[in-house]
Amino acid sequence: MSMEKLIELQEIDTKLKDLIDLLGDLPIKVNELNKQEESIKSTLEDNKARLKEIEVESHKREVLIAEINTKVNKLKDQLFLVTNNKQYDALMHEMDHMKDERSTFENEIISLLEEKEELTNSVVSMEADLGSLSSDLSTRREKLESVISESAEEKEILETKRSERIKDIDVKTISIYNRVFQARDALAVVNLSGNGCGGCGAHVPLQKVTEVRANSKIHRCDVCGRFLYSEKVSEN
């Protein structure tokens, strides 16, 4: 196997990487914004559900207070009809108990109203946040989709080329290539730079340089592991 196939593979992979780089951090950003949007939406739903609950709970207590008021008024009327202290004390005791109950309900209504106010404020500000977030998100989504669709055709062509190219290269070499490509900043095949590796700059022994130039054997840099080749044009 000659180096040409690996050089071609590197060229294809460089172009594929350029396409991915073109997207930049857009996919990550869109993903983050999606998560934020979901989380705000779900908190908003919870808050709105709680607001409804508060309405129901407050109303229940208002009804109970009205009932107590009616009962207390009846007891007051009965006070005029009592004939002894014992009855009087019993009525007073019952009224006190009802007033305590009423005061508990009133306090509960106050805390419910406080909670309602806090929740309403938070719902308003969250809805504003959601509005600006959603518009930011849709702008970025559109941009991402347009960049992806613009490069989709080119990407498909390159991927087809890549799978064709790979067929002619033995599995072991491909596996080394992939590993070096991953580990060495997407550059697995490099030109000699004088007597050094074009990737990491390490010195390449003269015997190896000669063989690389003659394209007679496949060699890799001892330091970074990249495949070495020599461009014919750059040969002296």
Ligand SMILES: [Zn+2]
């Ligand atoms: Zn190297």
